[in-house]
Amino acid sequence: MKKYILLGAISMPVLAAAQLADSTQRLVRMQGAINFRDAGGYATKDGKQVTWGKVYRSADVSHLTDADLQTFRNRHIISVIDFRGTKESAAAPDRLPEGTKYLLSPAGSDSLPNMQQMAAMIKQTGFLQTMYGSPSVKYYGERYRPLFQQLLTLPDTAAIMYHCTGGRDRTGMATALFLYALGVPQTTIEADFTASNVYLAPMHAQMFTMMSKATGMQPEQIKKxxxxxxxxLQSFFSALAAQYGTVENFMEKELGVGPKEVAILRSKYTK
Structure with a gap:
């Protein structure tokens, strides 16, 4: 994995490359999972730092090894939220330490296109714009509310992890909302988001090849x-603001995170 991070960082914008510089601390080395990382360490606009070791994100965790399960325990992860759809999660159930609290939060995921439908949409261009734009806003409240409600009540000695299949889109939006609530600058949120391109490089290469065969398009076109x-992410936040007036209004109405709850989150997850 490390060689992909170093090679990928060369071609990334300076800010994203800087984000990857802390990967030895941020990236959790798992034998059976990729893109498993800590959301901590980022500076906020008011001069604080997001606390390390409290909030984790990941791709699929159905193949964790016994050693990975011990890593889970060592990091005090007691709760996992899964953003995959019902069939998607049933096809690859999470492997977690016994006693871990598990919650499936699939809103909108059961509506995602299959590979053939996705291939057709990619040919027309704009697949991801639809996923991050106004057509998907109706799902965000139901999908992400359970995460924020658990973040508000998570014991100080515990940690939480959330994931989807690739740990990049649904998981990336969740992380963006979390960091936004803590007052992390937008440019930093975007750097964390795009870093998945590097952390997922091997998986992306395989996925782009499969899509190329399904669409007849060149892998570079698929990659683009x-x-x-x-x-x-800019489209994501703009769609929320267009629907609710502000991102803050969305968070208060749909996630139950108003000014009082924002203060709680910042007290719990920054220092």
């Missing part, structure tokens, strides 16, 4: 359509 870009 499917790589994560800052503009996607």
């Amino acid at each position: 359509e499917m790589e994560l870009r800052p503009e996607l």
Whole structure:
């Protein structure tokens, strides 16, 4: 994995490369999972830092090894939220330490296109713009509310992890909302988001090849359509603001995170 991080960072914008510089601390080395990382360490606009070791994100965790399960325990992860759809999660159930609290939060995921449908949408371009834009806003409240409600009540000695299949889109939006609530600058949030392009490089290469065969498009064309870009998160936040007036209004109405709860989150997850 490390060689992909170093090679990928060369071609990434300076800010994203800087984000990857802390990967030895941020990236949790798992034998049976990729893109498993700590959301801590980022500076906030008011001069604080997001606390390390409290909030984790990941791709699929159905193949964790016994050693990985011990890593889970060592990091005091007591709760896991799964953003995959019902069939998607049933096809690859999470492997977690006994006693871990597990919650499936699938809103909108059961509506995601299959490979053939996705291939057709990619040919028309704009697949990810639809996923991050106004057509998907109706799912965000139901999908992400359980995460924020658990973040508000998570014991100080415990940690939480959330994931989807690739740990990049649904998981990336969740992380963006979490960091936004803590007052992390937008450019930093975008750098964390696009870093999945590097952490997932091996998986992306395989996925782009499969999509190329399904669409007849060149892998580079697929890559251009499917790589994560800052503009996607900008569309995500813009869609929330267009629907609710502000991102803060969305968070208060749909996630139950108003000014009082924001203060709680910042007290719990920054220092």
